Amino acid sequence: MFLSRLLLLPFLIAFAAPVASHEFWIEPDQYQVPIGGTLQADFKNGQNFRGTTLAFFDRRSETYALITNGNRSELMPRAGDRPALRVPAPDRDALAVVIHETAPSTLTYKEWAKFLKFAAHKDFQTAASDHSAAGWPMEGFKERYTRHAKSLMAVGSGAGADASTGMQTEFVALSNPYAADFDGQMRVRVLYQGAVRPDAQVEVFDRARAGDVTVTLHRTDAQGEVAIPVVSGHSYIFDAVVLRPAADMADPGKDPVWETLWAALTFAVP
Template sequence: MIFSRLLLGCAMLAASPVLGHEFWIDPQKYQVETGAPLVADLRNGQNFEGITLAWFDNRFTRFDMAQGDAVQPVEGRIGDTPALNTLAPGDGLLVILHETTPSSLTYKVWDKFLAFAKHKDFTKAAADHAAAGWPQEGFQESYTRHAKSLIAVGTGSGADRAYGMATEFVALTNPYEPGFDNQMRVRVQYNNAPRTDAQIEVFERAPDGTVNITLTRTDLAGEASIPVLPGHHYLFDAVVLRASPQAGTSEQAPVWETLWAALTFAVPGG
């Protein structure tokens, strides 16, 4: 039985690039009390819907829970689903951090890469690809995921900060604080520096389950203010595309590398 679960988990992980794009942390509850069960899934999919991924320590480089400067690793066993299943720590804003090991996919059709580049607003990707002399069929992309989730424990008071992820959202406002004005302010970072004029894809799930998707951009400080609604859940997504450091080392080496930042949270009320 356990072996079958492991095989199923591996199969889902292998299939995930085909099934979807976004990767996020999906808490069962965004507001919990100290000492109460704290449960969250790792998900991969599209349109804020996706498959559940199990806990495999060879699939991530970081899986932590943080409150301010206090950071502790998420404990688990191979095949655990949900991937996070523990007790909530002390009162305050809890930030879940997850970074994956690299995975890869192959573009067999040039138009699929062009569609991806257009969707994620990589306007120079096609020209850079041609200038590098890379093939238009059968080339690979390496990708990693860099996800955060904001959970209120008790009052949920406190603040997010940069945690040194390769790319990440930093929440500049706390949606669980009293007086939250329904403007979620975030900064997008890459290599510990703000990403200016970066596209953010906003996935908004209403209480009835419908999902609305919009786009916005960061300003010259790498920041954006995004209107949000009480009772709704949110996934923010921002992607970095860069030439792979392995490009040219062999015919099988990836030529592109993508780094996907994600942030999930909920707005109380509604």
């Protein structure tokens, strides 16, 4: 028993460690699988499409499901499973949509400058002034964060469409990158609590076949939508973050004063 707990310790530490400004995403082993094959993917945490592989732990998961052809199946791997996803693919063509929402985690900002850097990076233009106006501490304050990840995988031809899944925040793919008539423009809608997010920053991580990664910034329109050009043979992470004051904060010296909700979408273009 002691040995098994010791072997799990690195995964627990990796999943619980503070990771401010780090993306979390679902990375399939293969984005296209044959009918009757296996859907396999890892949880990843890191930067610029490079990161640590994380194990699944049920106490760290709020929502984990597979949606194909309108049918939703809740997923429950064993604690410590890596890869976090390994399930039989459907027996017909489908766009397989994997979603995962994490339980809340907390980090501490020991330096005001780090919060300012994060706020600038994610384009929270009033965060610093709002923080100061609230009279919150400028050092040693806490943030609570959750991850809301989605991945699109093709089974067979990949026929199908994405839709809102009810996550707190998410990307909804308005294009199917695996469709035969895909035009190279990935259209997505960004949602927060079911409502569209106009003028939201979308950070795009574009990984070429050789592994080179480029990062670009985009913004949603008044309908919360954006069309982003993508390239055949590349894989992508789309990232969008919500920052909001923590509603249950009672003591700003002890409780989280901010909450962040991170939406991520991964897919590849054949």
